[in-house]
Amino acid sequence: MDHVTRRQLVGMAGLSGVALASAVAFSPETVVAELEEVAKRPFLFVFALVALYIVRPFLLWPVSSIALVLGYLYGMIAAFPLALAGAGLTAIPPYLVGRYASTDAGLFGYVRSSGTELISAVGETRGVVAARLSPVPGDPISYAAGLSGVSVRAFLVGTVVGEIPWAVVAVATGASMRRLTLAGFSLSPEFMIVVLGLAAIVLAGPLYNHVVGTGGSGGPSQDGRH
Secondary structure (H helix, E strand, C coil), rough: HHHHHHHHHHHHHHHHHHHHHHHHCCCHHHHHHHHHHHHHCCCHHHHHHHHHHHHHHHHCCCCCHHHHHHHHHHHHHHHHHHHHHHHHHHHHHHHHHHHHCCCCHHHHHHHHHHHHHHHHHHCHHHHHHHHHCCCCCCCHHHHHHCCCCHHHHHHHHHHHHHCCHHHHHHHHHHCCCCCCCCCCCCCCHHHHHHHHHHHHHHHHHHHHHHHHHHHCCCCCCCCCCC
């Protein structure tokens, strides 16, 4: 293992340690209960909600937990656009961390080159949409998008579009609750299969064209481009 990769892994371990400590100190159940009380004061609630979405990636909470609360408090119609806006907002901090840490060396360099190759094959927005539709946790996707140099516009558009089915389920579940609880929320295997199918559909066309185009040209050209 080279020293650059070792340094990057140590940095990742340190960041994960801080996040784990924060997650233990601030449990979702406690914060959600406080958020429910703050909701009685709309202006303070908006500030608290924005702050919570910003720090959420560093607390290792799923974004669906906040969408669940929004659905419980405001119902499907009002909470759905709020949940989508929050999904875009909460993805920005890890994306910016990835952009700051972007490099061609070590493990991050490998992620960057792999991500760049995928994005060149399927397109920035389409790639982010497919990644968000997949059951891969959202924060690693944001870090990888930042490392890969995905543009801010494509990242936000892809994030909001790809989060639509997840937001619908979380908000609808919260809206149907008679009593707010995070313990019983889960996603059915059928739903997971559906979103995986959507992700495959999003990627199928451009990946097929990329493979066929590469095969038809006899492989990479001499300057290293396909």
